[in-house]
Structure formats: structure tokens, C-alpha cells
Amino acid sequence: xxxxxxxxxxxxxxxxxxxxxxxxxxxxxxxxxxxxxxxxxxxxxxxxxxxxxxxxxxxxxxxxxxxxxxxxxxxxxxxxxxxxxxxxxxxxxxxxxxxxxxxxxxxxxxxxxxxxxxxxxxxxxxxxxxxxxxxxxxxxxxxxxxxxxxxxxxxxxxxxxxxxxxxxxxxxxxxxxxxxxxxxxxxxxxxxxxxxxxxxxxxxxxxxxxxxxxxxxxxxxxxxxxxxxxxxxxxxxxxxxxxxxxxxxxxxxxxxxxxxxxxxxxxxxxxxxxxxxxxxxxxxxxxxxxxxxxxxxxxxxxxxxxxxxxxxxxxxxxxxxxxxxxxxxxxxxxxxxxxxxxxxxxxxxxxxxxxxxxxxxxxxxxxxxxxxxxxxxxxxxxxxxxxxxxxxxxxxxxxxxxxxxxxxxxxxxxxxxxxxxxxxxxxxxxxxxxxxxxxxxxxxxxxxxxxxxxxxxxxxxxxxxxxxxxxxxxxxxxxxxxxxxx
Amino acid sequence: xxxxxxxxxxxxxxxxxxxxxxxxxxxxxxxxxxxxxxxxxxxxxxxxxxxxxxxxxxxxxxxxxxxxxxxxxxxxxxxxxxxxxxxxxxxxxxxxxxxxxxxx
Numbered sequence: 009x010x011x012x013x014x015x016x017x018x019x020x021x022x023x024x025x026x027x028x029x030x031x032x033x034x035x036x037x038x039x040x041x042x043x044x045x046x047x048x049x050x051x052x053x054x055x056x057x058x059x060x061x062x063x064x065x066x067x068x069x070x071x072x073x074x075x076x077x078x079x080x081x082x083x084x085x086x087x088x089x090x091x092x093x094x095x096x097x098x099x100x101x102x103x104x105x106x107x108x109x110x111x112x113x114x115x116x117x118x119x120x121x122x123x124x125x126x127x128x129x130x131x132x133x134x135x136x137x138x139x140x141x142x143x144x145x146x147x148x149x150x151x152x153x154x155x156x157x158x159x160x161x162x163x164x165x166x167x168x169x170x171x172x173x174x175x176x177x178x179x180x181x182x183x184x185x186x187x188x189x190x191x192x193x194x195x196x197x198x199x200x201x202x203x204x205x206x207x208x209x210x211x212x213x214x215x216x217x218x219x220x221x222x223x224x225x226x227x228x229x230x231x232x233x234x235x236x237x238x239x240x241x242x243x244x245x246x247x248x249x250x251x252x253x254x255x256x257x258x259x260x261x262x263x264x265x266x267x268x269x270x271x272x273x274x275x276x277x278x279x280x281x282x283x284x285x286x287x288x289x290x291x292x293x294x295x296x297x298x299x300x301x302x303x304x305x306x307x308x309x310x311x312x313x314x315x316x317x318x319x320x321x322x323x324x325x326x327x328x329x330x331x332x333x334x335x336x337x338x339x340x341x342x343x344x345x346x347x348x349x350x351x352x353x354x355x356x357x358x359x360x361x362x363x364x365x366x367x368x369x370x371x372x373x374x375x376x377x378x379x380x381x382x383x384x385x386x387x388x389x390x391x392x393x394x395x396x397x398x399x400x401x402x403x404x405x406x407x408x409x410x411x412x413x414x415x416x417x418x419x420x421x422x423x424x425x426x427x428x429x430x431x432x433x434x435x436x437x438x439x440x441x442x443x444x445x446x447x448x449x450x451x452x453x454x455x456x457x458x459x460x461x462x463x464x465x466x467x468x469x470x471x472x473x474x475x476x477x478x479x480x481x482x483x484x485x486x487x488x489x490x491x492x493x494x
Numbered sequence: 495x496x497x498x499x500x501x502x503x504x505x506x507x508x509x510x511x512x513x514x515x516x517x518x519x520x521x522x523x524x525x526x527x528x529x530x531x532x533x534x535x536x537x538x539x540x541x542x543x544x545x546x547x548x549x550x551x552x553x554x555x556x557x558x559x560x561x562x563x564x565x566x567x568x569x570x571x572x573x574x575x576x577x578x579x580x581x582x583x584x585x586x587x588x589x590x591x592x593x594x595x596x597x598x
Contacts, residue, residue: 022542029536030517036529037520043582046532050575053539057571060542064549076548076557080564081541087565088573095577097584100527107534107574110566114540117563121547121556142500250530257537262503264543270503271510272539278514279533283526375523382526386581394588400523 014066021059022268028052029272033279039395056268084110097390098347101380102168105246108253109161115256115273116154116223119147122263123219143263144204148197150259151219152226157252159230164245167234168379174239179232186232193225233299240344240421242379244287244298251280283381290375290401292427292438320456323474325483328450329490331474332358335412337368339404341443342384343377345418346480352391354484355417359393361491370397372404372414372441374422405442414446416467418480420453424465434463449473452483528581535574541567 028048035045064077088107095103126143166172179185196218202208203215210218237245254276261269288295323331332338340355359369371393377384385398399407408414416423423443426433443449444467451473467473476483521529544567548560 025539029539030513033514033517033521033529033532033536036518036525036532037522039522039525039582039585040587042525042528042585043579046528046535046575046578046582049532049536050579053535053541053571053575056539056542057545060545064545067549069549072557073549073551076551076561077545077564080544080548080561081568084565084568084570085572088569088571089576091569092573092576092580097581100531100577100581103573103577104527104531104534107531107538107570111534111537111540111570114544114563114566114570115537117559117566118540118543118547121551121559121563124556124559125550247530250534253537254533257540258507260540260543262500262507264546265499265503266543266546267503267506269539269543270507272536274507274510275514275518276533276537278511279518279529282515282518283530286523286526373523375526378527380527381530382523382528385524386527386584389581389584389586392584392586395524395585396587398524 011066014063018059018063021055022266025052025056025059026268026271028055029275033275097387098350099169100386101242101246101378101383102165104380105161105165105168105249108246108249109158109165112154112157112161112249112253112256114154115253115260116151116158118260119150119154119263120219120223123147123151141201141205144201146259146262148200148222150256150263151223152193152197153252153259154256155223155226156230156233157249157256159227160234160245160252161230161249163231163234164237164242164249167237167239168242176238177235179235182232182236186229189225189229189232193222193229196222196225237298239379240376241291241298243376243381243383244284244291244293244295246380247280247283247287248295248299249280251277251284254278254280286375287381290439292435320468320475321471321473323450323476325476325478325486325490328474328476329487329494331413331448331450332362332367332415332487333365333491333494335362335367337407337411338362338413338415339370339372339408339411339443339446341372341374341414341416341419341423341441342388343374343417343419343422344379344384345420347378347384347387347418349418349480351417351480351484352387352393354481354488356388356391356393358484358488358491359397361488370399370404370407372399372401372408372443374401374419374441377419377422401439401441408442408445411446412448414443414449416443416449416451416453417484418452420465421463423467424463425470426463426466430466443467444470444472447472450476452476452478452480452487454479524585528578528585531574531578531581535571535578538567538571538574541571543567 029052032045032049035041167174254273258270258273362369373384423441425444427435427438427440544563551557551560
């Protein structure tokens with residue numbers, strides 16, 4: 009087959025690959041077909057990579073080039089596979105963040121390399137401009153966005169792993185540094201684009217210095233952007249960085265002239281943007297507000313109903329068991345505390361027990377009940393909770409009125425009725441699960457400590473609420489034992 | 495890059511974004527983590543670019559850049575798809591009457 013025909017065949021394979029990505033994503037619209045969708049998407053990837061390898065084999069790649077391809081792929085793929093096989097579901101957000109970081113990093117490297125290669129050609133051509141304005145623009149967009157994602161995602165991942173403090177880290181003068189990197193990065197880009205257009209001419213070495221400066225600015229910006237953001241804001245940050253990587257990959261597609269990269273990057277960018285908006289909406293905060301950071305550190309706006317004499321009613325494990333055992337509809341409200349206590353299996357066991365007694369059980373899941381979008385659903389699916397029982401906030405909220413017992417485990421702020429009524433509350437306006445509308449409420453909680461946002465929860469002094477003070481895992485085990493003897 | 499190419503690329507880019515919005519807004523919240531992990535693997539397509547880069551690398555600098563890009567993108571693709579599959583196989587519907595009642 010001639011080289012041109014192979015070229016067409018490769019292009020055709022890319023179209024097939026891109027189509028499989030879209031169909032695969034489409035099948036994600038239901039848990040029943042999602043796995044097939046992911047496999048179709050993987051098939052698309054294999055086809056595209058195989059096509060590219062065939063294309064390379066037809067070209068002039070030397071032994072050294074093949075060594076780079078094989079060693080790089082084996083090392084990266086092996087490491088990725090190892091992490092994917094061993095990661096605990098609770099650690100999913102940090103792994104996704106890590107993959108996001110390397111994806112953004114690879115996209116940035118592509119553009120840097122392209123810049124280096126083109127500049128080489130330029131020197132060979134005796135000073136005739138080898139970069140053009142548009143190409144430089146996309147190279148810079150890719151380098152900057154990819155680098156921001158790289159360091160930003162690494163920091164997000166490190167925070168989630170607990171390698172660095174999860175709380176907002178505020179560096180004195182940090183905001184000045186951030187602004188400096190923005191101004192510096194953009195100025196360098198403008199100069200480089202002008203150079204690419206041939207409007208200004210510089211030494212090659214100066215062009216490299218400028219590119220490295222821009223790169224450094226972007227890397228520092230990513231660092232400074234994520235450091236001040238607290239753990240509970242991670243769902244928004246991870247989504248945003250996901251959108252960034254997608255955009256960077258698209259830009260890489262513009263640079264190397266590969267339409268499949270453009271399509272795939274755009275799909276990821278769209279997905280990241282949708283999730284970012286959903287997560288920010290679920291916290292009733294603007295994206296800008298989260299990026300500016302420091303929510304947990306906010307003070308002086310707390311309502312002080314406990315001090316005003318609201319009283320907490322404590323409930324014993326046996327009373328709680330009786331309430332549950334003789335209910336006809338129970339809604340379980342899991343929060344991140346449940347995952348931290350590794351109590352997913354306990355919750356499912358309790359639910360099974362109640363269902364065996366003919367009680368209707370479902371789970372009410374707030375969009376930000378976890379460290380990334382949909383995290384809680386994965387944790388419960390891992391504990392073999394059937395997915396039809398996993399209910400979204402808007403879907404389950406109208407049902408609380410006919411719910412006999414709402415069992416809150418490890419959730420706090422997402423059940424806080426102050427978000428609906430108390431204008432002075434920092435979380436006022438945040439959509440919450442209407443747990444307080446249930447006929448009775450049982451809250452399993454270690455102590456009366458405050459939630460992440462540091463605000464009191466009037467739900468706990470509601471006369472319908474019984475507080476069962478226990479560690480989520482141990483508390484559930486006792487509750488299961490008590491329900492069994494009912 | 496000539497203007498014709500640029501316009502072609504931009505057309506594809508804009509349409510793909512719109513298509514992405516259309517397809518992804520139908521994904522239920524239950525699947526948002528696998529969705530993100532799955533789209534994460536999709537952006538591993540940068541691997542194709544990295545292979546192209548590795549094939550044309552002709553000096554130590556571009557060689558090293560290509561090697562790192564290959565490793566990064568390789569981890570992204572292989573790990574991403576594997577972990578997404580691991581998550582999705584956990585989502586099961588249980589054939590029990592009470593489940594259907596809850597789902598209505």
C-alpha cells in the first residue's frame with residue numbers, strides 16, 4: 009500500500025476512534041450500559057493508537073524512536089495499570105487527579121516539543137520564520153493550560169492523599185504572586201506570538217528563555233491556585249482541572265494538526281465544564297469564589313442557636329432500632345464521614361435487614377457528598393448497593409415528607425436547614441437534602457462537632473431528631489445487632 | 495498553519511464541544527465519577543500525539559520530552575480505562591421486587 013493510502017487509512021481510523029468516544033460517552037447515560045460504553049471508548053483508543061503506530065512504522069522512525077515509544081508506553085502504562093488495579097474506591101479522587109495531571113503534562117510537553125522542533129527548522133532554513141502566529145498561539149495556550157493543570161492537579165491529588173494539609177493554605181503575599189504569574193505569563197505569550205508572526209525578531213536563545221519563563225509562570229500559577237482551596241471544595245476543583253486538561257489536549261490537536269485530539273479534548277472540556285457548573289451550583293458558590301478560596305476560615309457569621317438554649321435529644325441504640333424496624337419507608341443520607349469511617353458496608357447491611365422486613369429503603373445523595381462528583385455513588389456501589397436505590401437530591405427531596413425515618417450518617421452541612429431559612433448563614437442558598445421534613449430523623453454522629461463549613465446545624469436540635477452519638481462504623485454495627493432482635 | 499486548516503480545526507472544535515454538552519448532560523449524577531474518570535482516559539488520546547513526537551525526535555532534548563510525554567499519556571490511558579471499568583462493574587441492579595418499587 010502506498011504511503012498516501014496509509015495516511016488516509018490512519019485518518020479514517022481516527023474518525024472511527026472519535027465516533028467510538030462519542031458513542032461510548034452516550035452509553036454512560038445509564039448504569040446498565042455504561043460499562044459497554046467505556047469499553048467502546050477504550051476500543052476507539054486502541055484503534056487510534058494502533059493506526060498511529062502503523063503510520064509511524066511507515067515513516068522514518070529509527071530504532072531510538074521505537075525505543076522511546078516502547079519504553080515510555082511500557083513504563084507509563086505499567087504504572088497506570090498498577091495504580092488502577094490497587095486504588096481504593098475512597099482514593100478515587102486523588103487517582104483521577106493524578107491522571108489528569110499527567111494528561112495535562114503530556115499535552116504541554118507536546119507543545120514544548122513542537123516549539124523546539126520548529127525552531128530547529130527555522131535555524132536550518134537560515135532564519136526564515138518557521139513558527140507562525142496562529143501556531144504559536146496554540147502552542148502557548150497548550151503550554152500554559154497544560155502546565156496549570158499539571159501542578160494544580162498534583163497539588164489537588166497531594167491534598168486528597170493527605171500528603172499536604174487539606175485545609176486552605178494561605179501564603180502571605182500569595183495573591184500578589186498569582187497576579188504576577190498571570191501578567192508575566194500573558195506578556196511573554198504576546199511577545200512570542202508577535203515573534204511567531206514575524207513582527208519582532210529575537211535570538212533563538214531568547215525565544216527559549218521566554219518560553220521557559222511562560223512555562224514557569226503557568227506551573228507556579230497552578231500551584232498557587234489550588235493550595236488555598238479546602239478539601240470540601242475539591243469536587244469543583246477537580247472538575248475544573250478536568251475541563252482544563254481537555255482544553256489543553258484540544259490545543260495540542262491544533263498544534264500538531266490532529267483532528268482526533270481536537271475532538272477528544274473538546275469532549276472532555278465540555279464534560280469538565282458541565283461538572284464544574286453542577287458542583288458549584290450544588291454548593292451555591294461561584295467558581296471565582298471557590299478559586300479565591302478560604303471558605304472554612306470564614307468567621308463571625310455563625311448563628312448561635314445552641315447557646316440560645318436549643319436542646320439536643322439523645323437516642324439509645326435500641327430506640328433507634330425500634331424506630332427503624334417499624335418504619336415503612338427509610339431514607340439513608342450518607343456523607344463523606346461515612347466513607348472516612350469505612351462504614352459503607354455497614355449501611356448496606358442495615359438496609360438489607362430493613363428491606364427483609366419489607367421496609368422501603370433508599371439513599372439520598374447530595375451532589376457534593378464526597379470529594380469528587382458522584383463519589384458517594386461509587387462508594388455505595390462498591391458496597392453492593394443496587395443503583396436504583398441511589399437517588400439524586402431533586403428526585404428524593406419530595407419524598408422526605410412521606411419518609412418515616414431519615415437516617416443521617418456522616419453528613420452534616422448538606423442537611424442543614426439553615427441553608428433554606430437563615431440568611432446570615434454562610435451556606436444560605438445552598439441546595440440541601442430536606443431531611444428535616446421526614447417524620448423522624450436519626451443522626452449518627454461522633455460528637456456535636458461542627459461540619460466542614462464550621463456552622464451549627466439546627467437539624468440537631470429539631471424535636472423530631474434523635475442523636476445517636478457513635479463512630480459511624482461501630483454505631484451501625486450496634487444498630488444492626490439491635491434491629492436483628494426486633 | 496494556513497487559514498484553511500485553522501478554520502477546519504475550529505469548526506471541528508466548536509461542533510465537538512456542542513456535541514459533548516449534548517451527550518454529557520444526559521449522564522446521571524450516579525455516574526459522574528466514572529464519567530470523569532472515563533473522560534480522563536479519553537484525553538489520554540494525547541498519546542497519539544506523543545507517539546508522533548517520539549517518532550520524529552532527533553535530538554536528546556526532544557527525545558526526553560517525548561519519553562516523558564509517552565509515559566504520562568500511557569499512564570493516563572491504561573490506568574484511566576482500567577479504573578473506570580473497575581468502577582462500572584460495581585454498579586448492579588439487583589433483581590428484587592422492592593428495588594423496582596423504590597425506582598418508580
